[in-house]
Amino acid sequence: xxxxxxxxxxxxxxxxxxxxxxTGSSDPYCIVKVDNEAIIRTATVWKTLCPFWGEEYQVHLPxxxxxxxxxxxxEDALSRDDVIGKVCLTRDTLASHPKGxxxxxxxxxxxxxxxxxxxxxxxxxxxxxxxxxRLRCSVLEARDLAPKDRNGASDPFVRVRxxxxxxxxxxxKKSCYPRWNExxxxxxxxxxxxALCVEAWDWDLVSRNDFLGKVVFNVQRLWVAQxxxxxxxxxxxxxxxxxxxxxxxxxxxxxxLRDETVLPSGCYQPLVQLLCHEVKLGxxxxxxxxxxxxxxxxxxxxxxxxxxxxxxxxxQGLAKDFLxxxxxxxxxxxxxxxxxxxxxxxxxxxxxxxxxxxxxxxxHGIVGPIIDKVFEEKKYVELDPSKVEVKDVGCSGLHRPQTxxxxxxxxxxxxxxxxxxxxxxxxxxxxxxxxxxxxxFRQLFxxxxxxxxxxxxxxxxxxxxxxxxCLRFFSPAIMSPKLFHLRERHADARTSRTLLLLAKAVQNxxxxxxxxxxxxxxxxxxxxxxxxxxVAQLKDFITKLVDIEEKEELDLQRTLSLQAPPVKExxxxxHRTKGKGPLSSSSFKKLHFSLTTEALxxxxxxxxxxxxxxxxxxxxxxxxxxxxxxxxxxxMQVIYTDDAGRAQTAYLQCKCVNELNQWLSALxxxxxxxxGLLGSYHPGIFRGDKWSCCHQKDKTDRGCDKTRSxxxxxxxxxxxxxxLEAQLIYRHLLGVEPALREKLREPSRGTEAGAVPMGPGxxxxxxxxxxxxxxxDLREAHSSSPxxxxxxxxxxxxxxxT
Numbered sequence: 103x104x105x106x107x108x109x110x111x112x113x114x115x116x117x118x119x120x121x122x123x124x125t126g127s128s129d130p131y132c133i134v135k136v137d138n139e140a141i142i143r144t145a146t147v148w149k150t151l152c153p154f155w156g157e158e159y160q161v162h163l164p165x166x167x168x169x170x171x172x173x174x175x176x177e178d179a180l181s182r183d184d185v186i187g188k189v190c191l192t193r194d195t196l197a198s199h200p201k202g203x204x205x206x207x208x209x210x211x212x213x214x215x216x217x218x219x220x221x222x223x224x225x226x227x228x229x230x231x232x233x234x235x236r237l238r239c240s241v242l243e244a245r246d247l248a249p250k251d252r253n254g255a256s257d258p259f260v261r262v263r264x265x266x267x268x269x270x271x272x273x274x275k276k277s278c279y280p281r282w283n284e285x286x287x288x289x290x291x292x293x294x295x296x297a298l299c300v301e302a303w304d305w306d307l308v309s310r311n312d313f314l315g316k317v318v319f320n321v322q323r324l325w326v327a328q329x330x331x332x333x334x335x336x337x338x339x340x341x342x343x344x345x346x347x348x349x350x351x352x353x354x355x356x357x358x359l360r361d362e363t364v365l366p367s368g369c370y371q372p373l374v375q376l377l378c379h380e381v382k383l384g385x386x387x388x389x390x391x392x393x394x395x396x397x398x399x400x401x402x403x404x405x406x407x408x409x410x411x412x413x414x415x416x417x418q419g420l421a422k423d424f425l426x427x428x429x430x431x432x433x434x435x436x437x438x439x440x441x442x443x444x445x446x447x448x449x450x451x452x453x454x455x456x457x458x459x460x461x462x463x464x465x466h467g468i469v470g471p472i473i474d475k476v477f478e479e480k481k482y483v484e485l486d487p488s489k490v491e492v493k494d495v496g497c498s499g500l501h502r503p504q505t506x507x508x509x510x511x512x513x514x515x516x517x518x519x520x521x522x523x524x525x526x527x528x529x530x531x532x533x534x535x536x537x538x539x540x541x542x543f544r545q546l547f548x549x550x551x552x553x554x555x556x557x558x559x560x561x562x563x564x565x566x567x568x569x570x571x572c573l574r575f576f577s578p579a580i581m582s583p584k585l586f587h588l589r590e591r592h593a594d595a596r597t598s599r600t601l602l603l604l605a606k607a608v609q610n611x612x613x614x615x616x617x618x619x620x621x622x623x624x625x626x627x628x629x630x631x632x633x634x635x636x637v638a639q640l641k642d643f644i645t646k647l648v649d650i651e652e653k654e655e656l657d658l659q660r661t662l663s664l665q666a667p668p669v670k671e672x673x674x675x676x677h678r679t680k681g682k683g684p685l686s687s688s689s690f691k692k693l694h695f696s697l698t699t700e701a702l703x704x705x706x707x708x709x710x711x712x713x714x715x716x717x718x719x720x721x722x723x724x725x726x727x728x729x730x731x732x733x734x735x736x737x738m739q740v741i742y743t744d745d746a747g748r749a750q751t752a753y754l755q756c757k758c759v760n761e762l763n764q765w766l767s768a769l770x771x772x773x774x775x776x777x778g779l780l781g782s783y784h785p786g787i788f789r790g791d792k793w794s795c796c797h798q799k800d801k802t803d804r805g806c807d808k809t810r811s812x813x814x815x816x817x818x819x820x821x822x823x824x825x826l827e828a829q830l831i832y833r834h835l836l837g838v839e840p841a842l843r844e845k846l847r848e849p850s851r852g853t854e855a856g857a858v859p860m861g862p863g864x865x866x867x868x869x870x871x872x873x874x875x876x877x878x879d880l881r882e883a884h885s886s887s888p889x890x891x892x893x894x895x896x897x898x899x900x901x902x903x904t
Contacts, residue, residue: 105363106826107165108816109136110202112356113144113172115154119209119351122176122184127151129177130186132353133759136163136170138219138248139726141813143759145584145592146177151351155592156585160816165361168193168335172353174209185212187350191357202358209350216338218315220246220278222260222302225331226324228290237264237290237298237321241271243281243796244302245807246785247336250312251276254730256304258314263299264288264321273305278728279785279796279806290321297321302336313339362829369883370828372876374414377831380869381415381424385431391869392424393431394845396448398838408451410830413459417822421456422538426545428452433553439562442550443569450574453542457575461539462818465579466588468531472524473583476600477593483513483600486625514628516600521607521629525636532646543567544648561614567644572612580605587818590760611636669819670768671696675755676704677732690732690755697768702740716742716752723780723809724769726762727753731787731794736762740769741783749802753787767814771821774811783809832880839877846870 113132122128127149134142141161147153169192176184187209196203225240241260250256258280260271267288274280288298298321302314315336324330380391399407415424428449436442443450457465484490490506504512532540550566579586580601583593593601607629615630615637675690693704696712702721703712720742727737736756744750756762773779782805786795793799796806835842846868 105165105361107163107167108360108362109159109161109163109170109196110356110358110360111142111159111161111170113155113157113159114354114356115152115156116174116351116353117152117206118349119151119153119174119186120349121151122186123178125149128186131175131177133173133175134159134170135173136161136813137168138171138217138246139810139813140759141763141815145590147592148594156582158585162812162814162816164810164812170196170357172355173212174351174353188212189353189355191355193359196357196359197361199358202356204356206352206354208352211350213338215313216340217248218313218336218338219248220244220302220315221333221335222300222315222317223331223333224300224317225329226298226319227329228324229287231289235290235292237288237324238285239264239288239298239300240285241282241300243279243283243806244336245279245333247278247280247302247304247314249278249729250304250314251306254728254733254735256312256314257306258302259305260284261301261303262286263301265291265296274797276730277795277797281796281798281806292325298324300334362826362833363884363887364825364829365880365883365887367825369880370825370832372879373832373873374418374824374828376869376872376876377411377414378418378420381420381427384423384427385434391873392427392448394842394870395835395838396431398841398845399448399834401446403834404446404448405451405455407831407834408448409455410827410834412452412455413822414824414827414831416456416459417824417827421460422542422545425449425452425456425542426549429546429549433549436553439554439559442562442566453570454574456542457539457570458818460536461575462586464531464535464539465575465586467534468527469524469576469579469583470588471527472520472604473580473588473601475523476520476604477589477597479516480594480597481516481600482509482596483516483603484509485513485517485603485628486623510628513603517603517607517629518632520600520604521611521632521636524604524608525611525639529639529643532643535647537650540647540650543571543644544650546570547644547648564641564644565612565614567648568612568614568640572608572640577605577608577612580608590758607633611640614641669697669699669772670765671708672761674704674765677753677755695754697765697772699772702769716740718772719776720744721769721773721776722749722778723783723811724766724773725783725807725809726766726785727787728785728795731785731789735759738762738766739783741780743778763815764817767817770811770814779811780805780809783807832877835873835877836881839874842870842874846874 111134113134116130119128119130128151129146129148130150130153131146132142132144132155133140142159144155144157147155169190171188171190173188174186176186178184189207189209191203222244223242225238225242227238227240229236229238239262241262244258244260247256247258253276255276255278257273257275258277259273260282262269262271265288269286271282271284274282298319299316300319301316304312304314306312316339317334317337377391395407395411396404411424412421415421428447432443432447432449443453487506487510490509492504492506492509546566547563550563554562579588583589583601584591592598606623606626610626610629610633615633672695673692674695675692676695677690693706694708694710695702695704695715699718701714701718702716703714705712721740722743723739723741725739725741727739729735731737732753732755734755736758738754738756740752740754742750742752754765756765784793784795784803784805785807786793788794788801791799793801793803793806796803798806
């Protein structure tokens with residue numbers, strides 16, 4: 103049994119941000135930090151005070167995290183980026199919103215005295231003395247303190263205050279992981295109400311010392327406990343009154359915390375087997391569990407349920423059968439061909455999720471080169487005469503400025519070229535399309551043709567396929583390439599307009615160039631020759647796409663399994679330590695890395711022969727390196743053992759914080775089940791004769807910071823987690839259990855379907871009754887399983903000041 107926490111984050115938009123540039127605007131982006139560690143950076147939206155991001159992320163975390171903070175920044179090319187403001191949501195706040203926090207939040211000023219992080223290791227004792235008891239406070243060490251100096255570190259010391267007396271530790275220079283091992287004693291009055299305050303500070307020679315955080319203890323409780331030792335989280339100083347800096351704007355967020363206790367796989371087998379049995383029976387099943395699940399699922403959570411069910415059946419090899427069942431159910435209740443799959447039904451939502459899970463790599467291969475070309479060209483493209491701005495285009499030659507007609511003609515030529523290239527790439531991609539996607543479209547095509555036969559409905563099966571492939575997959579990816587991982591940044595206004603027009607053209611082709619689609623926007627007429635040609639190409643492509651038999655499907659799947667794509671690949675800079683001399687950034691060398699389910703390997707170029715570098719079974723940790731070590735905040739370390747069993751460390755530099763976290767996440771996920779994973783590590787490097795982080799001289803010394811192996815980002819190409827998906831489905835069914843019981847009591851189910859005949863040693867026969875029994879068994883399994891031990895929190899003596 104494992105307790106898992108995850109955050110679903112959607113950063114929607116900002117409004118009324120203050121201007122940070124001399125132009126009267128800003129270039130805002132967001133940084134997301136969990137417990138002060140940056141894990142996400144959104145794209146920058148240029149020259150606006152009301153940016154729209156619309157970016158979604160899912161982060162897996164240990165259940166012990168405390169808060170997630172959203173910092174809105176203004177990007178500057180020549181100086182340090184400006185901080186506009188922040189929104190902080192504590193774990194308790196998120197837990198109080200079971201359906202998630204959603205809405206606008208006001209940005210607050212970033213106060214240096216509130217920007218604290220890290221933990222301090224203390225031992226507190228009440229010891230008897232000759233005349234009175236004494237309070238002994240041992241300041242042992244601290245970890246992950248905030249770097250306050252330009253060198254990326256701090257010069258920390260600790261100030262201990264009690265009953266009007268103050269004592270201080272020595273100063274540890276240039277370290278965010280100091281060790282003091284110093285003890286202080288105070289005379290203790292038996293009924294004293296005074297609190298013990300332990301403060302961490304960064305010492306500065308010239309300016310005032312910087313506050314690093316504090317911990318406040320209730321001494322009366324310490325009298326009862328007599329002794330307390332542990333790691334205590336440093337808290338901000340909130341005793342000062344906040345200064346009003348004016349309106350900093352607002353941020354619209356959707357954040358949902360999900361805590362799940364995942365049971366062993368065997369506990370979910372009855373639920374999985376029951377659902378799989380229903381899917382295999384199809385529309386011939388007596389219980390019709392899938393329609394009941396759809397009927398009792400609200401619109402707001404239908405997408406989540408569709409995704410969970412799809413992933414569950416994909417892991418069982420039944421995704422095609424599940425979707426085929428949904429297709430049949432949708433067709434049974436559809437009387438008009440032009441309304442088919444137009445609603446947000448379970449079939450539509452499941453098919454969208456299926457294409458994103460199973461077809462994303464295919465999408466990248468088809469659409470990616472076209473998107474890259476549009477971004478690189480940055481051409482001004484406009485077909486709507488009412489929106490043409492000639493001044494934005496410049497001159498077409500040395501002597502004659504462009505006219506509106508010139509702009510419209512050149513725009514049409516550009517779009518025809520992009521659309522033609524896209525359709526040609528699609529026509530050639532039949533064999534590249536995943537076999538399970540082809541087989542699913544085959545079932546869809548056949549079911550629709552059976553439901554709507556006749557010459558008057560000749561195009562309906564083709565439109566059914568294109569309604570998903572073009573309208574719900576290709577077009578959204580073209581309009582928002584970053585959201586489909588096709589680009590790292592959002593498009594600027596000019597490129598966005600080109601992408602929007604191209605997406606509209608793709609939609610017209612997907613609609614089979616119907617009169618209704620042409621009538622909406624008559625100014626798209628210049629593209630009609632290419633659209634009509636594209637319709638013929640698309641119909642020919644779909645005819646070949648769905649022409650796949652069972653044997654060919656199995657053969658293609660078998661071939662694909664033998665050619666598993668890399669988990670992650672891309673260029674990184676590697677540093678190889680030589681000798682005991684100082685490390686320098688010039689030692690980094692650019693290589694192409696590839697992470698598979700076997701090893702992390704590298705080559706000079708993507709096409710070069712790869713050399714095995716680190717076997718995955720040998721990885722012990724993948725963690726960040728503190729900025730001061732190499733002068734960069736985007737360096738990670740992979741700690742592993744070589745073939746001789748010796749501990750080794752590879753330092754790899756990434757180009758940005760997102761790439762860093764994506765690589766860390768990928769490495770952690772593929773090595774999560776390794777034996778011998780480290781619980782602690784050194785975030786610095788061993789330079790000369792000591793560690794740069796904690797200044798310890800023993801190279802084999804235990805790490806001074808805890809590892810974060812459970813902090814990972816959800817990616818579209820992640821392997822399926824069958825137990826988690828089953829748990830999420832169970833959690834949803836538990837929420838709609840009352841509605842399911844009402845369905846069981848309905849007279850219309852009849853004796854054969856609704857009754858629950860019980861024989862000796864037999865369970866309920868009706869599938870719905872079986873489902874309710876499975877839910878009861880899972881509820882009992884959760885309640886009887888040993889509860890996860892609560893996180894070690896020796897802070898029961900903690901008394902936070904507000």
